[in-house]
Amino acid sequence: xxxxxxxxxxxxxxxxxxxxxxxxxxxxxxxxxxxxxxxxxxxxxxxxxxxxxxxxxxxxxxxxxxxxxxxxxxxxxxxxxxxxxxxxxxxxxxxxxxxxxxxxxxxxxxxxxxxxxxxxxxxxxxxxxxxxxxxxxxxxxxxxxxxxxxxxxxxxxxxxxxxxxxxxxxxxxxxxxxxxxxxxxxxxxxxxxxxxxxxxxxxxxxxxxxxxxxxxxxxxxxxxxxxxxxxxxxxxxxxxxxxxxxxxxxxxxxxxxxxxxxxxxxxxxxxxxxxxxxxxxxxxxxxxxxxxxxxxxxxxxxxxxxxxxxxxxxxxxxxxxxxxxxxxxxxxxxxxxx
Numbered sequence: 465x466x467x468x469x470x471x472x473x474x475x476x477x478x479x480x481x482x483x484x485x486x487x488x489x490x491x492x493x494x495x496x497x498x499x500x501x502x503x504x505x506x507x508x509x510x511x512x513x514x515x516x517x518x519x520x521x522x523x524x525x526x527x528x529x530x531x532x533x534x535x536x537x538x539x540x541x542x543x544x545x546x547x548x549x550x551x552x553x554x555x556x557x558x559x560x561x562x563x564x565x566x567x568x569x570x571x572x573x574x575x576x577x578x579x580x581x582x583x584x585x586x587x588x589x590x591x592x593x594x595x596x597x598x599x600x601x602x603x604x605x606x607x608x609x610x611x612x613x614x615x616x617x618x619x620x621x622x623x624x625x626x627x628x629x630x631x632x633x634x635x636x637x638x639x640x641x642x643x644x645x646x647x648x649x650x651x652x653x654x655x656x657x658x659x660x661x662x663x664x665x666x667x668x669x670x671x672x673x674x675x676x677x678x679x680x681x682x683x684x685x686x687x688x689x690x691x692x693x694x695x696x697x698x699x700x701x702x703x704x705x706x707x708x709x710x711x712x713x714x715x716x717x718x719x720x721x722x723x724x725x726x727x728x729x730x731x732x733x734x735x736x737x738x739x740x741x742x743x744x745x746x747x748x749x750x751x752x753x754x755x756x757x758x759x760x761x762x763x764x765x766x767x768x769x770x771x772x773x774x775x776x777x778x779x780x781x782x783x784x785x786x787x788x789x790x791x792x793x794x795x796x797x798x799x800x801x802x
Contacts (some may be wrong), residue, residue, distance in 0.1 A: 476560050478514060486684070489744050499603055500537065501537035501538055501539045501554060501569060502540070502568065502569055503537070503538050503539065503540055503551070503567065503568060503569055504535055504536065504537050504538070504566075504567055504568075504569040504570075505532045505533065505535060505536045505538065505561070505565055505566070505567075506534065506565055506566070506567040506643055506658075507534040507565065513531045513532060513534075514531070514533075514534075514561055514562070514565045514577070515528055515531060515532075515534055515561070516528065516529045516530045516531065516551070516553070516557065516559040516560070516561050517529060517559055517560050517561075517764075518546075518559055519560065520546065520547075520548045520560045521543075521547075521548075521549070522547070522548060522560065522714060522723060525574065527650045527788055529557055529558070529559035530557050530559070532551065532561065532565075536553065536554070537553075537554055537569055538551040538552060538553055538554070538561070538566075539551060539552045539765060540566075541558065543563075543761065545562065545761065545764070546563075546758060546759075547562060547757075547758045547759060548560040548561060548562055548563060549561060549562075549563045549566060551566075553562045562699045562759070563659045563758075563759035563761065564660075564661040564788075566659055567658050567659070568658075588702025590729060591678065592715050596614070596629045596632070596655060597613045597614050597629060598613070598629055598630050598631060598632070599612050599613060599614030599615055599628055599629060599630045600612075600613070600614075601630050601631065601790060604791060605790070605791045605793055606628055606630035606790060606791070606792050606793065607628075607793045608626050608628045608677050608792075608793065608794045608795060614629040614630060615627070615628055615629075616657055618636075619754070620629070622699070623638050623640065624638060625637070625638045625649075626638070626795075626796065628792050628793075628794065630790060630792065631656060631790065632654070632655050632656025632657070633652065633653070633654050633655070633656055633660055633790075634651075634652075634653040634655065635650070635651070635652055635653075635787065635792040636650070636651040636653075637649065637650050637651075637783055637785065637794050637796070638796075639669075639781060639783065639796045639797075639798060640798070641774065641798045643774075644690070644774065645682060645687070645771050645772065645774055646648070646669065646679065646771065646772040646773070646774050646775075646798075647769050647770075647771055647772075648669065648769060648770045648771075648772065648783060649767070649768075649769050650664075650667065650730070650755050650767065650768060650769065650770060650785060651765070651766075651767040652760055652765065652766050652767070652785075652787065653765045654760040654761070654762060654763065654764050654765065655758050655762075655763060656762060657762050658762065659759045659760065659761055659762070660759070660760050661759055661760075661787070661788050662755075662756075662757060662758060662759075662760055662766060662787060662788070663757040664681075664754075664755045664756075664757055664768070664770050665681065666755070666785075666786040667770050667783065667784065667785050667786070668681075668783070668784045668800050669681075669772045669780065669781055669782075669783050669785075670781065670782045670784075671775040671777075671780075671781055672780045672781065672782060674777060675777075679772040679773050679775060680773045681770065681771070681772055681775060682771040683771075684747060684750035684751050684754055684771075685747060687750050687771055688743055688747035688749070688750050689743060691750075692743040713781060752770060754768045754769065755766060755767065755769055755770055756768060766768065780795060780796070780797060781795070781797070781798070782794070782795055782796070783796055
């Protein structure tokens with residue numbers, strides 16, 4: 465009789481780990497680990513549908529995977545903080561969509577429970593997020609005004625910086641006269657819950673001196689060409705076409721527009737370089753600190769510089785920086801470099 469009980473106990477001991485392994489395998493195969501779509505397609509402006517492409521650059525002609533409609537739910541697979549985001553649709557298609565068309569999907573409502581509800585339990589509420597004070601936006605334009613809500617003026621290294629906040633986005637600008645050109649430093653800080661789009665080509669600068677004048681924007685390639693001409697002569701200008709990059713984000717850089725750095729011992733004398741080499745070196749210098757176009761994600765930040773032609777009669781200026789569907793407007797005065 466005693467031996468029979470021992471055999472039964474041993475069999476029970478073997479059954480326990482077998483059952484445990486079965487439960488573990490079932491848990492691993494459970495679809496609970498799969499992430500549900502947390503993002504949705506939004507269509508700002510007149511866009512009726514959004515392309516989902518096989519390549520992240522969305523180069524032309526586009527290699528379409530699908531066409532997404534407003535309100536479609538997607539899951540974000542990866543975000544390299546560039547122009548596009550890698551997503552997966554609810555029917556399993558994967559591809560790239562411009563980040564400006566993504567927004568957080570509203571939280572799903574929990575299904576009603578048929579069973580009797582337990583007594584409510586008081587839960588500690590998370591501390592509310594303190595949103596920055598917003599300036600007044602009229603007809604899509606937020607204007608900087610001294611002492612008004614959402615408007616601040618800062619000084620850093622002797623340079624006056626104007627800061628303007630509207631709808632969760634803060635834009636800071638400063639302007640300097642470099643002698644040959646004007647340089648505007650721009651910072652965009654996105655504390656909103658949505659992606660915002662920045663494009664330096666849309667930034668404008670207007671001189672309000674004796675005669676109102678819109679100043680032409682100057683690309684980094686043009687800046688590099690002029691710098692190369694100072695160092696090597698006018699032959700450098702034609703090779704600017706060789707600097708066109710497949711990456712559109714290299715359009716707008718930010719270093720001081722000055723003569724080339726003095727020659728150092730052990731380094732190649734710039735005067736001995738070919739015009740194309742001088743130009744490429746100058747272009748890299750400008751592009752390294754440029755304000756790039758693209759999407760700034762929530763809690764993201766970008767900064768850089770944009771150059772403009774100089775006014776012969778400088779005075780007061782007005783700079784306008786478009787961010788998505790709003791324009792941030794700043795009255796500026798020239799700050800001479802030390």
